[in-house]
Amino acid sequence: MSRPSDVLDALHATIVGQDEVVEALVLGLIAGGHILLEGTPGVxxxxxxxxxxxxxGGVFRRVQFTPDLLPSDVVGTRIFDQKTGEFATVFGPLFANVVLADEINRAPAKVQSALLEGMQERRATIGLQTHDLPAPFVVLATMNPYDTDGTYPLPLAQLDRFLAKVIVRYPTRDEEQAIVDRFSGDEPALRAGVATLADVQRWQREAHGVFVDAKVRDYAIDIVRASRSAELVAHGASPRAALALVALARARAYLEGRSFAAPDDVRDLAAAVLRHRISYDDRIAIEDGHPEDVVREIVGSVRAP
Amino acid sequence: MARPRRALALALTLAAALSALWLPVEAQAQGLRSLHVDALSMRADRTRVPVGETFHLAIHARVRERVAALDELVVPDVGSMHLLGDERHVSAGPGGTDIVETLTLEPTTPGPFTFPAAYFDAIDANTKKPSRFAANPVRVVVTAQAVYYASTRTVLFPLVARVLVMAVALFAVLALVVLVVALRGRKRIPVVPAAAPPAPVPAAPPRTPRDEVADAFRAYRSAPADGALRRLRAALFAAAGVPPGATLRDALANTGDAALRPVLSAAEHAAFGPARARDDASRELSDATEAWLR
Known part of the structure; x- marks a missing residue:
């Protein structure tokens, strides 16, 4: 029986550095949530x-979001089969275990909404029929923060459906040397099948049973509530953020083999839960503030139990 | 008779002035938008600006409606200042729209300057009447470095020198008085044999974090309730050198005492672990603390 730490090790065998990203992907898998990755191309x-x-060992599909993408390109469509004389359903790339929505903000709102509906409901409607998406189902979406011409920013309500948003940073010098050494020739083979889809579903059930003490729960709630009255914040995080923070804390405890969530779990993961759920006041531009500093201040303003 | 006539003339003049102020708003009422205006304010990012340096004057309006722009907004006259930039941001959200207009300005002449209030005319959606909404005026002081240095040299330096001379003279007089009093006093004061110094009392050794842990541990062992556990955990974290509100990772990173690490982890388990495992966690904490105290 595999453990989630096996997946973590498999990812570290391929990816150089990026510990926060790798951990967030595994936590998303355990918590059954979707992860938004923001970073420059090539990281x-x-x-x-x-x-x-x-x-x-799941089915992986990648969708490159572009301005001319249609909802049917993501969800699927019904086509007329001339042999049988009937309409047949062709499932789109959404019907996979791991869906990579590359540059999600490059497609118009209609396509984003089709994807995000599937993320929320874990079902998709093609024609008149509604189909369940496979389980486990995780969407990993990427965004490039700089090249924003011709993009369609995701509204807060849609961003809220992502469990966490992780900033993919540039590697350190040592990491960059290791990347060049490792990837200069043929791309190394990915470590496949270290766990099964049944394992993932078991992890999700077991992580749900991780104990969260009332003090740890209240700490998570206090951090989310602090985002609503913070300086330079126009709209704070919703109660869904508190749910996400507790779910991620459980997943982290499970990943580390603990039977209980600790204040460290909440504090470490709070920024990833909050940063895409907050909209900032216009004064942040005038006062030359940085959203990451605001989030850090919010998390630091609440005393751990 | 003269007094009532003067009063009447004054009232007429006042009425004419008021109607002149009101008329433009009334006349334009047909073309005005109906808005719920929640805020209109103006502020500068610097209140003292040297000549030649830039600063920003930001006007912030918030209306409850979703609007694409607020072209009615009249920005204040900037006098002789150079207007280097005028940027307008509009952000609409579910609660309304924020309009921020930022002027980048460079003053050219020194002295205080008050920006008159920015304003706009609209039909107040609360009262359904045409109204003029105005922000607060903003005052900045424009300084000139050359004038400042000149005044420092010609005014401030002589003043400081005079104060120093006076202080030295006063000190000399006081020292003389103290000397005279001391010389006279020496003749009059009778010699008294000095009292024997009190026997030295041994000072209590300062309490260490380990003492605090020992006390908290005794209290926890006699009644392992939540309050006693919190006190013991706090004492252990203090022994690790971290302030209240720190987490286990902070404590583990801060302490150089390898023997303290398992005690800290046991305290975390006892404090936040599930109720069904609390007895085991409590026993584990007691054993670990006892071992560390030994």
Whole structure:
């Protein structure tokens, strides 16, 4: 029987550094939530997602979001089969265990909404029929923060459906040397099948049973509530953020083999839960503030139990 | 008779002035938008600005409706200042729209300057009447470095020198008085044999974090309730050198005492672990603390 730490090791065998990203992907898998990755091109966002899908032996699909993408390109469509004289359903890339939505903000709202509906409901409607998406089902979406011309920013309500948003940073010098050494020739094979889809579903059930003490729960709630009255914040995080923070804390405890969530879990994961759920006041531009600093201040303003 | 006539003339003049102020708003009422205006404010990012340096004057309006722009907004006259930039941001959300107009300005002449209030005319959606909404005026002081240095040299330096001379003179007089009093006093004071110094009392050794842990542990062992556990955990974290509100990772990172690490982890388990495993966790904490105290 595999453990989630096996998947973590498999990802580390492929990805150089990016500990926070790798951990967030595994936590998303355990908590059954979707993860948004933000980073410049070429920092291993796609590779990390492919490595994750390979490690659990699931079906992996990648959708490159572009301005001319249609909802049917993601969800699927019904086509007329001339041989049988009937309409047949062709399932789109959404019907996979790990879906990589590359540059999600490059497609118009209609396509984003089709994807996000599937993320929320775990079902998709093609024609008149509604189909369940496979389980486990995880969407990993990427966004490039700089090249924003011609993009369609995701509204807060849709961003709220992502369990966490992780910033994929540039590697350190040592890491960059290791990347060049490891990937200069043929791309190394991904470590496939270290766990099964049945394992993942078991992890999700067991992680749900991880104990969260009332003090730890209240700490998570206090951090989310602090986001609503913080300086330079126009709209704070919703109660869904508190749910996400507790779910991630449980997943982290499970990943580390603990039977209980600790204040460290909440504090470490709070920024990833909050950063995409907050909208900022216009004064942040005038006062030359940085959203990451605001989030850090929110988390630091609440005393751990 | 003269007094009532003067009063009447004054009232007429006042009425004419008021109607002149009101008329433009009334006349334009047909073209005005109906808005719920929640806020209109103006502020500068610097209140003292040297000539030649730039600063920003930001006007912030918030209306409850979703609007694409607020073209009615009249920005204040900036006098002789150079207007280097005028940027307008509009952000609409579910609660309304924020409009922020930022002027980048460079003052050219020194002295205080008050920006008159920015304003706009609209039909107040609360009262359904045409109204003028105005922000607060903003005052900045424009300084000139050359004038400042000149005044420092010509005014401030002589003043400081005079104060120093006076202080030295006063000190000399006081020292003289103290000397005279001391010389006279020496003749009059009778010699008294000095009292024997009190026997030295041994000072209590300062309490260490280990003492605090020992006390908290005794209290926890006699009644392992939540309060006693919190006190013991706090004492252990203090022994690790971290302040209240720190987490286990902070404590583990901060302490150089390898023997303290398992005690800290046991305290975390006892404090946040599931109720069904609390007895085991409590026993584990007691054993680990006892071993560390030994």
């Amino acid at each position: 291993a966002k796609t590779l990390a997602c492919r490595a994750l899908a390979a490690s659990v």
